[in-house]
Amino acid sequence: MPEGDTIHHLANRIRPVLAGHVPDEVATPHPRFGRAGWPERLAGRAVTSVDALGKHLFLRFEEGLTIHSHLRMSGSWRVLDGGRSRPRTAWLALRRGDREVVQLNGPVLELMTESRARFDQRIAGLGPDILAPEFDADRFLRRLREDDPTRPIGDALLDQRTIAGIGNLWKVEGCFEARIDPWRPAGEVSDAEALAIVAACRPRMQQSAADGNQRRHRRIYGRAGRPCPRCGAAIRERGQWEDNRATFWCPACQA
Ligand SMILES: [Zn+2]
Numbered sequence: 001m002p003e004g005d006t007i008h009h010l011a012n013r014i015r016p017v018l019a020g021h022v023p024d025e026v027a028t029p030h031p032r033f034g035r036a037g038w039p040e041r042l043a044g045r046a047v048t049s050v051d052a053l054g055k056h057l058f059l060r061f062e063e064g065l066t067i068h069s070h071l072r073m074s075g076s077w078r079v080l081d082g083g084r085s086r087p088r089t090a091w092l093a094l095r096r097g098d099r100e101v102v103q104l105n106g107p108v109l110e111l112m113t114e115s116r117a118r119f120d121q122r123i124a125g126l127g128p129d130i131l132a133p134e135f136d137a138d139r140f141l142r143r144l145r146e147d148d149p150t151r152p153i154g155d156a157l158l159d160q161r162t163i164a165g166i167g168n169l170w171k172v173e174g175c176f177e178a179r180i181d182p183w184r185p186a187g188e189v190s191d192a193e194a195l196a197i198v199a200a201c202r203p204r205m206q207q208s209a210a211d212g213n214q215r216r217h218r219r220i221y222g223r224a225g226r227p228c229p230r231c232g233a234a235i236r237e238r239g240q241w242e243d244n245r246a247t248f249w250c251p252a253c254q255a
Helices: 004-018 038-042 114-119 137-146 168-177 191-211
Strands: 025-027 047-053 056-061 065-070 076-080 090-096 099-104 108-113 236-240 245-249
Touching: 004 047, 004 056, 004 076, 004 090, 004 099, 004 191, 025 038, 038 108, 065 114, 108 114, 137 191, 168 191, 168 245
Parallel strands: none
Antiparallel strands: 025 090, 047 056, 056 065, 065 108, 076 099, 090 099, 236 245
């Protein structure tokens, strides 16, 4: 699943194509998507901003209309240059000149008013975005402490109501960098330790959001059985908590 840095990177790629401009064409080609009316509702309206909040992407138009997208496991966005042909499975295409922004496979792709977006609990209930220009550490800690203290810290960090943007990869790498066992109950992780995990993730995620290269930040993710890059012990893997998300950690240097 794309994590916050990937969505922010997408916003950074889409913004120069669309922000401040009226798209030359808005199309909803996929027959099963069936959003008749979008081209008419968006006709003549400029895109005022393209922004990410956690794993959510927003394309905001004049007069208070917003396209809201969440990719979950299956969706994607592409920016096509130089008249490359539009995939026939596209749900949405926004063309300006010879460049086109295309959304594929939803699965969450909806047109809403700004006021609805403000009250929608999937959006309004999000915790502070780890990639916000000013990270709200107090709100993060408050939400973390309101959550189940027996929940492993690695799992608690995935809760988008606590902190928005961290997914499974960053959970693993952040706990590794901060030398904290992802299985330790959240209630036994101090505020300073929780903030150390965020401090490990944030600059790496900012870098990835800027250049789209997430892979180079993988030090232990997907490396079960291989030596820990810090101490040489074998990296372990086990599914975590209710969603059974693959968790990698070093049993020797993460306490
Ligand atoms: Zn180690």
